[in-house]
Amino acid sequence: MKLDIALLAGDGIGPEVIDQAVKVCDAIATKYKHEISWKPALTGAAAIDAVGEPYPDDTHEVCANADAVLFGAIGHPRFDNDPSAKVRPEQGLLKMRQKLGLFANVRPTFTFPSLIDKSPLKRERIEGTDLIILRELTGGVYFGERGRKDNGNTAFDTMTYTRAEIQRLAKKGFELALTRSKRLCCVDKANVLESSRLWRETVQAMEKDYPEVEVSYEFVDAVAMRLVQWPKAYDVIITENLFGDILTDEASVISGSMGLMPSASVGEKTKLYEPIHGSYPQAAGKDIANPLATVLSAAMLFEDFGLQQEADDIRRVVNKSLAEGIVTEDLSEDAKSYKTSEVGDWLASNV
Amino acid sequence: MKLDIALLAGDGIGPEVIDQAVKVCDAIATKYKHEISWKPALTGAAAIDAVGEPYPDDTHEVCANADAVLFGAIGHPRFDNDPSAKVRPEQGLLKMRQKLGLFANVRPTFTFPSLIDKSPLKRERIEGTDLIILRELTGGVYFGERGRKDNGNTAFDTMTYTRAEIQRLAKKGFELALTRSKRLCCVDKANVLESSRLWRETVQAMEKDYPEVEVSYEFVDAVAMRLVQWPKAYDVIITENLFGDILTDEASVISGSMGLMPSASVGEKTKLYEPIHGSYPQAAGKDIANPLATVLSAAMLFEDFGLQQEADDIRRVVNKSLAEGIVTEDLSEDAKSYKTSEVGDWLASNV
Numbered sequence: 001m002k003l004d005i006a007l008l009a010g011d012g013i014g015p016e017v018i019d020q021a022v023k024v025c026d027a028i029a030t031k032y033k034h035e036i037s038w039k040p041a042l043t044g045a046a047a048i049d050a051v052g053e054p055y056p057d058d059t060h061e062v063c064a065n066a067d068a069v070l071f072g073a074i075g076h077p078r079f080d081n082d083p084s085a086k087v088r089p090e091q092g093l094l095k096m097r098q099k100l101g102l103f104a105n106v107r108p109t110f111t112f113p114s115l116i117d118k119s120p121l122k123r124e125r126i127e128g129t130d131l132i133i134l135r136e137l138t139g140g141v142y143f144g145e146r147g148r149k150d151n152g153n154t155a156f157d158t159m160t161y162t163r164a165e166i167q168r169l170a171k172k173g174f175e176l177a178l179t180r181s182k183r184l185c186c187v188d189k190a191n192v193l194e195s196s197r198l199w200r201e202t203v204q205a206m207e208k209d210y211p212e213v214e215v216s217y218e219f220v221d222a223v224a225m226r227l228v229q230w231p232k233a234y235d236v237i238i239t240e241n242l243f244g245d246i247l248t249d250e251a252s253v254i255s256g257s258m259g260l261m262p263s264a265s266v267g268e269k270t271k272l273y274e275p276i277h278g279s280y281p282q283a284a285g286k287d288i289a290n291p292l293a294t295v296l297s298a299a300m301l302f303e304d305f306g307l308q309q310e311a312d313d314i315r316r317v318v319n320k321s322l323a324e325g326i327v328t329e330d331l332s333e334d335a336k337s338y339k340t341s342e343v344g345d346w347l348a349s350n351v
Numbered sequence: 352m353k354l355d356i357a358l359l360a361g362d363g364i365g366p367e368v369i370d371q372a373v374k375v376c377d378a379i380a381t382k383y384k385h386e387i388s389w390k391p392a393l394t395g396a397a398a399i400d401a402v403g404e405p406y407p408d409d410t411h412e413v414c415a416n417a418d419a420v421l422f423g424a425i426g427h428p429r430f431d432n433d434p435s436a437k438v439r440p441e442q443g444l445l446k447m448r449q450k451l452g453l454f455a456n457v458r459p460t461f462t463f464p465s466l467i468d469k470s471p472l473k474r475e476r477i478e479g480t481d482l483i484i485l486r487e488l489t490g491g492v493y494f495g496e497r498g499r500k501d502n503g504n505t506a507f508d509t510m511t512y513t514r515a516e517i518q519r520l521a522k523k524g525f526e527l528a529l530t531r532s533k534r535l536c537c538v539d540k541a542n543v544l545e546s547s548r549l550w551r552e553t554v555q556a557m558e559k560d561y562p563e564v565e566v567s568y569e570f571v572d573a574v575a576m577r578l579v580q581w582p583k584a585y586d587v588i589i590t591e592n593l594f595g596d597i598l599t600d601e602a603s604v605i606s607g608s609m610g611l612m613p614s615a616s617v618g619e620k621t622k623l624y625e626p627i628h629g630s631y632p633q634a635a636g637k638d639i640a641n642p643l644a645t646v647l648s649a650a651m652l653f654e655d656f657g658l659q660q661e662a663d664d665i666r667r668v669v670n671k672s673l674a675e676g677i678v679t680e681d682l683s684e685d686a687k688s689y690k691t692s693e694v695g696d697w698l699a700s701n702v
């Protein structure tokens with residue numbers, strides 16, 4: 001297969017972890033005789049510095065024309081505590097999601113047998129966890145009208161959803177549930193929010209089209225609790241953008257290491273793959289960041305193109321690296337740990 | 352002291368747990384020669400059934416004229432899956448908070464030595480946790496404009512804050528931090544939301560008035576993660592209404608039992624005390640609900656009236672009941688457990 005993959009390294013540890021995923025993908029391509037053509041492009045604070053814009057049109061062109069996007073991370077602390085900054089890296093992320101139509105963020109949460117004791121949660125609570133959160137990614141309060149009034153003394157953001165947006169995401173949820181244990185949980189705050197009531201009524205109306213799927217409805221506050229109490233109670237969760245942001249990060253605690261959790265963001269056309277850990281500026285440039293989440297995101301990429309063996313190969317070699325302790329310092333039990341680049345090299349030469 | 356306390360039992364297990372708190376308060380009153388006059392009033396689904404309104408004016412009168420309010424829970428499942436219901440119990444709760452001006456919800460999270468192994472989190476992560484979340488309770492998306500457009504196919508909610516609302520809550524946070532370890536964490540989503548940017552800039556501007564307090568700013572998604580990873584990293588957290596709703600419920604997992612977590616909601620005048628567990632309809636009427644959260648909420652009440660010894664007494668007897676296993680079934684290790692009413696009787700006769 002011939003694949004054009006847009007390569008958006010972004011900020012912080014983005015470039016370092018992306019490098020390792022590229023090594024692994026190239027090794028897979030060699031092994032299976034695929035041809036990957038990487039198309040690097042600027043994004044985030046890096047793009048602001050270079051061209052004054054966190055998601056430049058050139059970058060969008062590259063992404064829109066690629067078969068898929070592999071993305072590192074966006075964000076830089078120098079913007080975080082400056083509420084008056086005019087241009088922010090995150091705007092690039094949101095613009096990218098919107099312009100590429102990436103309406104569904106797919107975040108699996110699972111445990112690694114060899115890492116289970118790293119979790120802050122007790123083994124018996126999490127062993128066997130296998131859930132997927134489908135987060136709506138191009139609507140809600142992220143994209144509603146916002147602004148100031150009263151000389152800047154009042155601020156507002158609008159959380160808004162259309163029935164069509166909800167249906168589109170929920171459809172993916174129902175379909176995903178059909179391929180798994182056929183349980184779907186819709187998470188909202190329908191006891192307070194009108195947009196949540198639209199979510200609930202829309203999903204309820206779709207139930208009849210998926211008679212095999214057992215649907216439950218839970219409030220976001222209750223789920224924030226139950227997700228760490230009994231993660232095995234969940235299979236597929238669908239939810240709106242902001243709730244998804246919070247719950248997916250919370251869920252990442254289960255696995256014991258954020259550094260391992262991949263994600264995919266999908267739309268009608270483009271698909272984007274990224275680690276969930278973000279730019280992690282404290283570690284940037286030190287060659288210590290864990291590249292596995294990005295490598296596992298690449299596995300999701302291959303899988304989505306029907307290249308199951310390739311995906312399995314990547315997961316196998318990742319598990320092998322964990323079992324043999326070829327890991328970065330965040331995962332190493334003893335004094336011995338490996339650099340980001342060393343882990344990447346090891347994975348690439350073992351696929 | 353003479354205290355008029357409005358008694359809002361509400362729905363589900365509300366009446367049962369409230370009964371036990373009343374017993375304990377009466378016993379304290381007898382012991383310390385206080386005079387408590389209980390003023391019962393209707394609220395929630397119970398009030399809808401009786402008078403068609405979840406927070407009737409009569410009830411408001413009772414609360415507004417009382418020295419404090421002791422509140423059970425609100426909510427009934429028959430409203431939850433009916434997005435079209437015109438009147439809902441929760442509206443009563445929101446109206447009550449607004450009309451009584453209860454702008455700050457104070458939720459302590461701590462562990463009980465005898466229960467620490469009930470937590471889904473590992474002992475070493477949580478032992479010694481002692482944090483307080485101050486949730487803004489009368490603003491944000493709970494009270495902004497909401498509605499439908501396009502023949503009901505678009506729904507919106509507005510998250511809105513004024514500088515004054517933020518200052519009022521943050522002031523409480525700074526003051527609370529001064530009485531504790533002097534660390535304050537402001538939780539927002541300032542990388543996306545305009546209202547969060549107003550939060551951040553307002554709190555930043557207040558820092559100079561509290562030079563001793565060390566303030567940090569974190570994004571809500573990161574906190575949803577860190578709160579269960581390293582709860583001991585937090586001392587006082589301030590946050591807006593919806594984030595507070597989610598994070599306080601999540602934090603309740605730390606203690607290992609929601610059934611033990613009290614809260615206070617305070618305003619300029621009225622103060623309201625309630626367990627955080629909600630109406631828990633599955634257990635309603637069975638005399639099995641854990642009354643300790645309500646009893647400990649009453650301890651917060653005494654404390655806020657300067658009656659520290661009374662509060663300490665209640666906490667001591669609660670700890671004693673835990674140590675001696677005089678507990679409801681949710682906490683009992685072995686076959687032997689006690690009814691809600693039995694636990695209440697035991698506590699009252701042991702103060």
Ligand SMILES: CC(C)[C@H](C(=O)O)[C@@H](O)C(=O)O
Pocket residue numbers: 074075090093245542543572
């Ligand atoms: C950086 C931020 C804008 C972003 C979000 O909130 O969507 C991030 O937290 C994520 O989850 O990808």
Ligand SMILES: CC(C)[C@H](C(=O)O)[C@@H](O)C(=O)O
Pocket residue numbers: 191192221425426441444596
């Ligand atoms: C019942 C509901 C409206 C309420 C809220 O969201 O505030 C509850 O979850 C709470 O935290 O007191």
